[in-house]
Amino acid sequence: MSKDPPNKPTSWRKLHKVLSWSAASPEKLHNLVSAVCGSGNAVMFGSTMDGSALILSVYSGDERVKEYVTEPGDIPPLFEWIVENYS
Numbered sequence: 001m002s003k004d005p006p007n008k009p010t011s012w013r014k015l016h017k018v019l020s021w022s023a024a025s026p027e028k029l030h031n032l033v034s035a036v037c038g039s040g041n042a043v044m045f046g047s048t049m050d051g052s053a054l055i056l057s058v059y060s061g062d063e064r065v066k067e068y069v070t071e072p073g074d075i076p077p078l079f080e081w082i083v084e085n086y087s
Contacts, residue, residue, distance in 0.1 A: 018051035023072040024079070032079045035087035043082070058086050 036043045042059040054069040
């Protein structure tokens with residue numbers, strides 16, 4: 001059996017579903033960062049290696065909350081929840 005070529009995707013999702021934080025409203029992104037960081041907490045944005053999910057982490061003292069987003073429509077309610085709980 002031969003191995004797959006190194007650039008061959010291993011799943012359909014990796015081929016077609018790449019998310020980006022650019023799907024977030026710049027105004028809501030600004031409000032989230034201002035509210036969270038203004039309260040002495042920290043926020044970090046990232047994505048999974050295959051790009052199929054976005055990661056938003058909030059650091060508050062010794063606590064870290066790590067949330068995954070797999071649909072662009074989930075960004076606004078996640079931002080609202082983070083602001084309500086960490087500002």
